[in-house]
Amino acid sequence: MSFSxxxxxxxxxxxxxxxxxxxxxxxxxxxxxDRKNPLTFDSYAELRDSFRALVYATDVDVVVxxxxxxxxxxxxxxxxxxxxxxxxxxxxxLAFTRMTGDLVKAMISCGKPIIAAVDGVAVGAGxxxxxxxxxxxxxxxxxxxxxxTRVGLAGCDxxxxxxxxxxxxxxxxxxxxxxxxxxGAEEGEHWGFWNALHxxxxxxxxxxxxxxxLASGPVFAHGITKTQLxxxxxxxxxxxxxxxxxxxxxxxxxxxxxxxYRAFVAKxxxxxxxx
Numbered sequence: 001m002s003f004s005x006x007x008x009x010x011x012x013x014x015x016x017x018x019x020x021x022x023x024x025x026x027x028x029x030x031x032x033x034d035r036k037n038p039l040t041f042d043s044y045a046e047l048r049d050s051f052r053a054l055v056y057a058t059d060v061d062v063v064v065x066x067x068x069x070x071x072x073x074x075x076x077x078x079x080x081x082x083x084x085x086x087x088x089x090x091x092x093x094l095a096f097t098r099m100t101g102d103l104v105k106a107m108i109s110c111g112k113p114i115i116a117a118v119d120g121v122a123v124g125a126g127x128x129x130x131x132x133x134x135x136x137x138x139x140x141x142x143x144x145x146x147x148x149t150r151v152g153l154a155g156c157d158x159x160x161x162x163x164x165x166x167x168x169x170x171x172x173x174x175x176x177x178x179x180x181x182x183x184g185a186e187e188g189e190h191w192g193f194w195n196a197l198h199x200x201x202x203x204x205x206x207x208x209x210x211x212x213x214l215a216s217g218p219v220f221a222h223g224i225t226k227t228q229l230x231x232x233x234x235x236x237x238x239x240x241x242x243x244x245x246x247x248x249x250x251x252x253x254x255x256x257x258x259x260x261y262r263a264f265v266a267k268x269x270x271x272x273x274x275x
Contacts, residue, residue, distance in 0.1 A: 006058035016043035033069025038077035051106035067119040075124020117207035147180040
């Protein structure tokens with residue numbers, strides 16, 4: 001029996017979204033721009049499986065979740081998802097909601113920083129995908145809404161009640177989740193949801209520049225940072241400090257740590273290799 005510690009994903013050919021890997025950066029974008037890029041049962045499942053596979057990808061260090069045709073994602077497709085859900089038995093509904101939540105889990109656990117580059121509409125599950133990304137860039141035209149209550153559902157969808165308060169604060173998250181209203185771009189930047197706003201014509205270039213900056217850094221250590229950012233939600237302060245002590249000791253065994261030291265001594269810029 002053979003065993004491989006990793007796999008490559010540059011050759012991935014998904015059926016339900018666009019995928020490209022260049023310079024160790026994966027760019028994913030939904031591909032139904034005529035309808036503002038809604039999700040379907042199939043695209044949910046394929047995205048979930050792809051982000052799960054990223055854990056083992058040896059040729060991807062950063063992911064950019066990009067917009068397409070002036071919009072990011074309009075959430076679950078009304079006709080392909082919302083309609084068919086009406087009348088399903090509870091076990092099937094729970095299977096669906098668990099699958100959508102599994103996409104967020106896969107994004108959190110993929111081991112790679114994810115940058116959302118949001119233009120236009122990011123609502124419903126689209127807002128969740130942006131929320132579940134590590135860094136979020138947007139245009140002044142970005143419209144983000146957790147609009148679940150507007151379709152008769154609770155605001156607690158795909159981890160929103162756990163994650164959104166940690167980004168924008170409890171009170172602001174409660175307002176967005178109860179009302180389902182649109183959060184404007186400037187408001188979202190002021191609240192810390194968007195890391196930065198950029199003009200539409202440079203949004204993706206800015207996202208790629210940020211991705212290249214991360215990909216040129218100590219990518220093994222970036223994976224550790226992502227793990228700690230998520231695992232420490234469930235830790236007390238003493239446990240978090242101990243976990244970070246162990247994590248940092250692991251990083252001190254990497255060649256990148258030694259490279260940084262030797263570059264500092266030589267008064268040069270370190271060139272990291274991710275090992």
